[in-house]
Amino acid sequence: MIAFIEGKIDAIEESSVFVLVNGIGYEVVCANPYQFQQQINESVRIYTYHYVREDQQLLYGFRQYEEKQLFAKLLNVSGIGPKGALSILATTSVYDIALAIEQEDEKFLTQFPGVGKKTARQMILDLKGNVAEWMNQSTDKSLNENNLDETQSTQSNQEEFEEALEALKALGYSDREIKRISPQLRQADCSTIDDYVKAGLSLMVQG
Known part of the structure; x- marks a missing residue:
C-alpha cells in the first residue's frame, strides 16, 4: 500500500496530477487537480489510496x-x-x-x-x-498556507477565477451550467483556485 507520495508537481491534467519522485512520475487521480496549479515544480505531499481491480490500478490522491x-x-x-x-x-x-x-x-x-x-x-x-x-475539525487547514496575500491584485484574482472555470469544465460541467453560476461565483469570498472550485461545485449542487 502506498500511504502517500512526496515529490514535485510536474504536470496537471483534467483529472490527475503527475508527481515526480526520484526520477519516477506518478499519476495521481484527484477530485480537484487544479488546486495544485500554484504548486507546479514545488514539493508537495499527497495522501494516496491505491485502488486495485483485475483490469485496473489507480492512485487516488488527497491533500488531507x-x-x-x-x-x-x-x-x-x-x-x-x-x-x-x-x-x-x-x-x-x-x-x-x-x-x-x-x-x-x-x-x-x-x-x-x-x-x-x-x-x-x-x-x-x-x-x-x-x-x-x-x-x-476542519479538513481545510492546509489551504491556509496557499491563501493569497490581502494585497494581491485584482488581475491575479481574475486569473484564479478563470482557472476555476476551466477546472469545473474538466469535471464535466457544460459551458451553459458554468455560465449560469459564474456571476455568483465571481462574487464569492474566495482567495484560491480551490476555493473557487468548491464554491462553484456548491452552486451547481444548489441548482
Missing part, C-alpha cells in the same frame, strides 16, 4: 489524510464507486459530510452527484458512528 480515510469508507458503501466518492469529496469538506451522516440529513446527502435517497440512506446506515471524529 482525513479525506483519504473518508474516501476509503465511502468505497465500502453499496452504490458508491471511486468516481462517486471523489465527486462527494470535491463538493464539500469532510466535516460537512460527517455532520450530515451523523445527523441523518438525507436531504443534504442527496445533493451530491449520483447520490439518491437509497444511497444516502445506505451511507447513514454504514457510516453513522464511524465518522463522528471528523465533526469537530
Whole structure:
C-alpha cells in the first residue's frame, strides 16, 4: 500500500496530477487537480489510496489524510464507486459530510452527484458512528498556507477565477451550467483556485 507520495508537481491534467519522485512520475487521480496549479515544480505531499481491480490500478490522491480515510469508507458503501466518492469529496469538506451522516440529513446527502435517497440512506446506515471524529475539525487547514496575500491584485484574482472555470469544465460541467453560476461565483469570498472550485461545485449542487 502506498500511504502517500512526496515529490514535485510536474504536470496537471483534467483529472490527475503527475508527481515526480526520484526520477519516477506518478499519476495521481484527484477530485480537484487544479488546486495544485500554484504548486507546479514545488514539493508537495499527497495522501494516496491505491485502488486495485483485475483490469485496473489507480492512485487516488488527497491533500488531507482525513479525506483519504473518508474516501476509503465511502468505497465500502453499496452504490458508491471511486468516481462517486471523489465527486462527494470535491463538493464539500469532510466535516460537512460527517455532520450530515451523523445527523441523518438525507436531504443534504442527496445533493451530491449520483447520490439518491437509497444511497444516502445506505451511507447513514454504514457510516453513522464511524465518522463522528471528523465533526469537530476542519479538513481545510492546509489551504491556509496557499491563501493569497490581502494585497494581491485584482488581475491575479481574475486569473484564479478563470482557472476555476476551466477546472469545473474538466469535471464535466457544460459551458451553459458554468455560465449560469459564474456571476455568483465571481462574487464569492474566495482567495484560491480551490476555493473557487468548491464554491462553484456548491452552486451547481444548489441548482
